[in-house]
Amino acid sequence: MPGMRIAITGGSGFVGRAATADLQQAGHSVVQLVRQQPVPGGDVHWDPATGAIDATALGHVDAVLHLAGENVAGGRWSTARKRRIQDSRGPATERLCTALAALPRPPRVLVSASATGIYGDRGDDELDERSQPGTGFLADVARAWEAGTRPARDAGLRVVQLRLGMVLDPSGGALRKMLPPFRLGLGGRLGSGRQWTSWITLADLLRVIRFVLAPGELSGPVLAVAPEPVTNAQFTAALGRALGRPAFLPVPEFALRLLFGEMADALLLASQRCRPQELLQAGFRFEQPAIGPALQRLLAR
Ligand SMILES: NC(=O)c1ccc[n+]([C@@H]2O[C@H](COP(=O)([O-])OP(=O)(O)OC[C@H]3O[C@@H](n4cnc5c(N)ncnc54)[C@H](OP(=O)(O)O)[C@@H]3O)[C@@H](O)[C@H]2O)c1
Structure with a gap:
């Protein structure tokens, strides 16, 4: 629409x-909610x-498209960084949703980022939206992140928690x-390479x-x-x-x-x-369902 x-x-x-460029291209108008005090008449401030x-x-x-959060891969997890990762997800989302619910005319829909990290470390288990969340720091962070959307749902917004893969x-x-490293021929699998990676191209994510x-x-x-997750060894070979x-x-686990x-x-x-059971059931078609062609396409000169 x-x-x-x-x-x-x-x-x-x-x-x-x-996403901003893509939504504008599709004819929508996009307002940036920014953390710094913006210049009047431009972006809108949120804290x-x-x-x-x-x-x-x-x-x-x-x-509202809610993507904000402290970068999870931005450096070693010091205690302070872990706190920022946590605070910028669950609590910040809950506060944002409470504020959205209190607007004179709340939006109709909230799409809030989440991550496949919610499942923890699950070996070869086949997971979809009905699978239980897992355990560990990132699983706990993602669970709180999704739960933080509650005030928006309670206020009648349609809320989607988009569990992003890589x-x-x-x-x-x-x-x-x-x-x-891969361009230098120094790439290789991580650890055993048997761990599964759920991925999506940025172009498909925008769609x-x-x-x-x-x-x-x-x-x-x-x-x-x-729809076709790969093991880390398969991903490495395709790249x-x-x-x-x-x-x-290969990079050993201890390293x-x-x-x-x-x-x-x-x-x-x-x-x-x-x-991606929900998307497939809803009739969404991926342009890049398979890793080999997806990477060939992304890296073609
Ligand atoms: N990229 C992936 O592969 C991937 C995979 C799974 C999940 N996700 C999730 O999807 C969302 C978007 O991913 P991305 O790759 O675009 O992340 P990103 O490049 O790290 O951008 C996140 C944005 O969040 C804001 N932000 C940073 N630190 C913050 C903090 N402490 N508190 C509040 N806001 C903060 C910043 O925007 P402003 O400065 O404009 O506020 C930043 O540009 C993230 O929440 C991420 O965890 C991404």
Whole structure:
């Protein structure tokens, strides 16, 4: 549906920048909810620490896309960073939703990011939206993040918790970090390589975001992952092939733990084999369902 007015948090991030451009391209008007005091007449201020939104500057919005959160892969997890990761998800989301619910005319729909990390480390289990969340720091963070949307649901908004897998695009996120070693032929599987990765191209994610924002029935958790998850070994081989480089230098688990600490097990070695049941049932078609062609396409010169 063209012509919606959509507010976005985290609009300066890897996904947020692309989503802003994509939604504008599709004919929507996008308002950035920003944490710094904006110049009058431009972006709109919100404070994740209190939930306060400048409601006058915001005016009426039809939908909110909530992407903000402290970057999970931005460095070793110090106690302070873990607290920021936590506070910027569950509590900040709850405060945002309470503020949205209190607007004179609340939006009709909230699409709030979440992550496949909610499942914890699940080996070869096949997971979908009906699977129970798992355990561990990221699973707890994601559970609180999703629960934080409650005030919006209670106020009658249609709420979608979009469980993102690893978002693939050379412009940012995990792929941009992986490219330098792989281009040098220094890439390889992480640990055993048997852990499953649920992934989605940024372009497909943007189509998913438009799909769930449009009027429809979808609500609750929705997995935003391609229908064909891969093991880390399969991903590594596909990336090597797409770059025409060998990728045979495995990184042992102990080295990952030395380099990344706790983040190694939670982010790099955890296994999540997810199937986007809700999207497939709703008739969403992925342009890039398979990793080989997806990476070839993303990395074609
Ligand atoms: N990229 C992935 O592969 C992936 C996978 C799973 C889940 N996700 C989730 O999807 C969302 C968007 O991902 P992304 O890759 O675009 O993340 P990103 O590049 O790290 O951007 C997140 C944005 O959140 C805001 N932010 C940063 N620190 C914050 C804090 N302490 N409190 C509140 N807001 C803060 C910033 O926007 P402003 O400065 O404009 O406020 C930042 O640009 C994130 O919540 C992420 O956890 C991403």
